[in-house]
Amino acid sequence: MSTGMIVSLSPHVRTKASISMVMGMVIVAMIPAILAGLWAFGLSGALVMAVTTGVCVLTEWFITVYMLKQPSRINDGSAIVTGLLLGMNIPASTPIWQVIAGSIFAIGLGKMAFGGLGHNPFNPALVGRAFMLTSFPADMTTWPAPGAARWSILQTGGVDAVAGPTALGMVAEAQGLPDGLSGVAGMPTHWELFLGSIPGSIGEVSALAILAGGLFLLVRKIISWESPVFFLGGLALFTGVFWIVDPVRYADPLYHILAGGAMLGAWFMVTDMVSSPMTPRGRMIFAGTAGLLTGAIRLFGAFPEGTSYAILIMNAFVPIIDRYVRPKKFGQKKKEASRG
Amino acid sequence: MTLKTFKIGGIHPPENKITEDRAVQSCPLPKQAVVLLAQHIGAPAEIQVKVGDEVKVGTLVGKAPGLISANIHSPVSGKVKKIDTRTDASGYPKTAILIDVVGDDWDPEVGEAGQYEWNKRPLKTDIQATGDEIRAALAAAGVVGMGGAAFPTNVKYMVPPGKTAEYLIINGVECEPYLTADHRLMVELPDEVLVGTEILRRALGVEKAIIGIEANKPDALRIMAERVKSYPNIQVQGLVVKYPQGAEKQLVKALTGREVPSGMLPLDVGCVVNNVGTAQAAYLAVQYKRPFVDRILTVTGTSVKNPGNYLVRLGTPISQVIELAGGLPEDAGKIILGGPMMGKAVSTTDTPVGKGTSGILILNKAQAKRPAVEPCIRCSKCVTVCPMGLEPYLLSEMAKQNRFEEAEARGLMDCVECGSCSFTCPSHRDLVDWLRYGKARVLANRRKGK
Numbered sequence: 001m002s003t004g005m006i007v008s009l010s011p012h013v014r015t016k017a018s019i020s021m022v023m024g025m026v027i028v029a030m031i032p033a034i035l036a037g038l039w040a041f042g043l044s045g046a047l048v049m050a051v052t053t054g055v056c057v058l059t060e061w062f063i064t065v066y067m068l069k070q071p072s073r074i075n076d077g078s079a080i081v082t083g084l085l086l087g088m089n090i091p092a093s094t095p096i097w098q099v100i101a102g103s104i105f106a107i108g109l110g111k112m113a114f115g116g117l118g119h120n121p122f123n124p125a126l127v128g129r130a131f132m133l134t135s136f137p138a139d140m141t142t143w144p145a146p147g148a149a150r151w152s153i154l155q156t157g158g159v160d161a162v163a164g165p166t167a168l169g170m171v172a173e174a175q176g177l178p179d180g181l182s183g184v185a186g187m188p189t190h191w192e193l194f195l196g197s198i199p200g201s202i203g204e205v206s207a208l209a210i211l212a213g214g215l216f217l218l219v220r221k222i223i224s225w226e227s228p229v230f231f232l233g234g235l236a237l238f239t240g241v242f243w244i245v246d247p248v249r250y251a252d253p254l255y256h257i258l259a260g261g262a263m264l265g266a267w268f269m270v271t272d273m274v275s276s277p278m279t280p281r282g283r284m285i286f287a288g289t290a291g292l293l294t295g296a297i298r299l300f301g302a303f304p305e306g307t308s309y310a311i312l313i314m315n316a317f318v319p320i321i322d323r324y325v326r327p328k329k330f331g332q333k334k335k336e337a338s339r340g
Numbered sequence: 341m342t343l344k345t346f347k348i349g350g351i352h353p354p355e356n357k358i359t360e361d362r363a364v365q366s367c368p369l370p371k372q373a374v375v376l377l378a379q380h381i382g383a384p385a386e387i388q389v390k391v392g393d394e395v396k397v398g399t400l401v402g403k404a405p406g407l408i409s410a411n412i413h414s415p416v417s418g419k420v421k422k423i424d425t426r427t428d429a430s431g432y433p434k435t436a437i438l439i440d441v442v443g444d445d446w447d448p449e450v451g452e453a454g455q456y457e458w459n460k461r462p463l464k465t466d467i468q469a470t471g472d473e474i475r476a477a478l479a480a481a482g483v484v485g486m487g488g489a490a491f492p493t494n495v496k497y498m499v500p501p502g503k504t505a506e507y508l509i510i511n512g513v514e515c516e517p518y519l520t521a522d523h524r525l526m527v528e529l530p531d532e533v534l535v536g537t538e539i540l541r542r543a544l545g546v547e548k549a550i551i552g553i554e555a556n557k558p559d560a561l562r563i564m565a566e567r568v569k570s571y572p573n574i575q576v577q578g579l580v581v582k583y584p585q586g587a588e589k590q591l592v593k594a595l596t597g598r599e600v601p602s603g604m605l606p607l608d609v610g611c612v613v614n615n616v617g618t619a620q621a622a623y624l625a626v627q628y629k630r631p632f633v634d635r636i637l638t639v640t641g642t643s644v645k646n647p648g649n650y651l652v653r654l655g656t657p658i659s660q661v662i663e664l665a666g667g668l669p670e671d672a673g674k675i676i677l678g679g680p681m682m683g684k685a686v687s688t689t690d691t692p693v694g695k696g697t698s699g700i701l702i703l704n705k706a707q708a709k710r711p712a713v714e715p716c717i718r719c720s721k722c723v724t725v726c727p728m729g730l731e732p733y734l735l736s737e738m739a740k741q742n743r744f745e746e747a748e749a750r751g752l753m754d755c756v757e758c759g760s761c762s763f764t765c766p767s768h769r770d771l772v773d774w775l776r777y778g779k780a781r782v783l784a785n786r787r788k789g790k
Contacts, residue, residue: 005674006708007431007687009773011759012680013353013517013707017766019714076714118715118767224720278720278731322734329729329751330348330589331601 023077029213036206041092042150049087055103056083085125088203143199172304180248193258214267234291265307345580373655374692382408398450411482413631415653453630481625486617490696506610508549513586516679526560536623641702643669659689673708714767722761732761739778
């Protein structure tokens with residue numbers, strides 16, 4: 001008897017996981033860092049985050065539905081992740097029109113121009129940030145002091161905005177001073193960096209909050225350990241060598257890990273699935289090199305911070321890494337041994 | 341007992357072993373038996389009967405024409421009605437002998453086996469047969485591997501010159517979700533499995549046999565570990581629950597630490613692997629001269645009214661076994677012969693039970709539907725879970741683009757089609773489908789001598 005049953009190839013069971021579930025976990029993991037950012041920068045931070053997220057989602061929807069004439073994919077949550085990540089990577093005082101421009105650029109050129117989800121070689125949020133840093137260098141390097149104006153919606157040029165240098169700005173300044181680090185007044189301590197009462201981009205102020213989210217992703221197996229560990233390890237190695245040679249002028253490696261965007265990069269950007277390698281060894285090379293580059297840019301580059309550029313540079317090498325770094329195959333060793 | 345496992349990859353699909361505590365029941369004889377002549381890997385058996393012939397249980401109805409083939413015996417007594425074709429799990433019509441069933445009279449040559457209920461046979465532990473006699477008995481009884489691939493068993497015990505066997509590996513892993521036939525066999529007939537293992541060990545001429553059982557069958561593991569104490573050359577080893585541990589290369593790795601090199605067989609690292617069901621069939625073939633005419637299989641599924649483990653005569657249409665389990669559920673969407681990871685969906689319930697049918701799994705409509713394919717987000721889960729250390733995301737794209745040589749150079753032919761990549765993909769991509777396609781095209785090109 002013919003039954004009208006479905007006939008298809010095995011496997012006949014599939015995971016319950018889906019793209020939207022993966023993206024949802026990433027969003028959940030961002031919450032502690034976002035809350036820390038909102039505590040520090042108040043309503044202005046919330047406005048910037050809302051604008052990046054809203055504009056990223058709208059841009060993707062518009063391009064997919066009106067330009068590509070395809071069904072909308074915004075339900076998968078990837079545009080929300082990009083939007084939140086971009087917002088976490090810029091100062092709370094950034095003028096809103098710049099925030100809008102950066103968001104459109106992030107999704108439009110960073111993601112959709114390459115074919116949308118899964119096809120972008122570079123992390124779209126970092127593409128947006130790089131575009132903003134190049135186009136609006138002054139506004140992008142002015143950081144409001146945390147906790148100074150929680151109830152002010154627009155901090156742009158406002159009287160209550162108290163701009164202060166970042167910890168990495170002071171570290172860079174110290175390199176040129178005869179007294180080194182001791183010559184800079186008001187440098188945040190390690191503890192202040194860890195807990196988050198420092199000027200900086202919205203999502204990078206609290207290393208603790210970022211770590212909480214990152215460990216959540218690690219436990220839920222959304223990210224693999226190689227990326228954050230090798231990224232932070234590479235950064236610590238590069239900055240550590242200089243610190244050992246000249247501790248007066250150079251900050252210690254732990255300071256570099258806790259300050260600036262290193263933690264945010266290690267847990268939320270180096271770990272971006274789409275723009276990182278497919279094998280564990282590939283990720284070690286990718287993240288380790290990005291960490292070394294971050295250290296190099298911080299100590300010798302034009303900007304005091306180098307995390308996002310280092311990751312963008314390494315994004316470009318991912319296809320080469322994936323071509324040459326292969327997983328260890330079952331039964332490989334003996335075959336090669338017998339050949340030799 | 342320290343549990344062992346294989347190193348690279350692996351997944352943990354929901355186990356759904358609904359029937360693990362359900363004792364084996366005997367399935368009544370069908371009205372008409374559909375005896376396929378190809379229930380094994382290799383050449384189909386040659387028909388030995390004609391329409392109108394009277395046959396008894398155990399009468400040879402199909403004879404192996406060569407080495408890589410298997411004898412086929414009548415599973416019932418009755419009259420040959422017709423030589424026809426029936427669609428098997430491959431989806432293609434195959435030659436079948438249709439026998440109208442009269443009763444359960446056993447051929448006098450195999451008469452002794454028919455005297456007993458399947459679970460009341462006296463245990464014959466005394467093994468008189470030599471290696472050659474064992475191989476001959478296996479061939480005569482038409483024993484093939486019961487784990488799924490159905491490779492003629494006697495052939496595995498002819499070690500070609502230049503190769504040495506060191507271990508006999510007996511597979512009690514049953515890593516496919518839902519299936520519990522091997523589990524029940526080990527619980528209900530542990531001694532037949534162990535004597536069968538001892539027989540196969542002697543046929544192979546090795547010092548040691550290891551039976552691997554996953555830890556999700558604690559009762560089977562306990563019973564087998566207890567009974568094995570009377571068999572000094574056999575060891576029972578518990579294994580960590582991980583799919584595809586029952587794949588022979590993964591099982592050899594887990595139990596011996598040896599890796600079968602790419603493109604080679606377990607025998608190349610001194611191992612021969614057979615299923616616990618095959619070991620029991622070997623016991624019956626050698627100690628009772630009983631041909632392979634029935635097997636235990638699991639009928640299961642979340643919507644099945646009365647799922648269970650049944651002892652079924654080969655040639656029984658699956659429709660009848662499904663009736664026994666409460667009938668085809670109203671929301672049935674897919675019928676699978678075997679487990680959900682590697683089993684084959686069938687288009688008709690006229691398909692008969694064959695030597696390699698380890699289970700009948702019925703999925704409901706919601707479970708049967710494949711989720712929509714989404715873009716790859718490069719999460720690398722497929723690379724992580726591949727037990728062969730391959731890159732399914734890449735190989736599937738290469739196969740799609742007809743870049744077969746590149747895919748082959750990157751290990752395509754090592755794929756064991758376990759389906760771990762497709763299972764784990766959050767974008768529900770049809771990875772293993774494209775790998776199968778690529779493998780088929782590479783083999784076709786090889787045949788053309790390209």
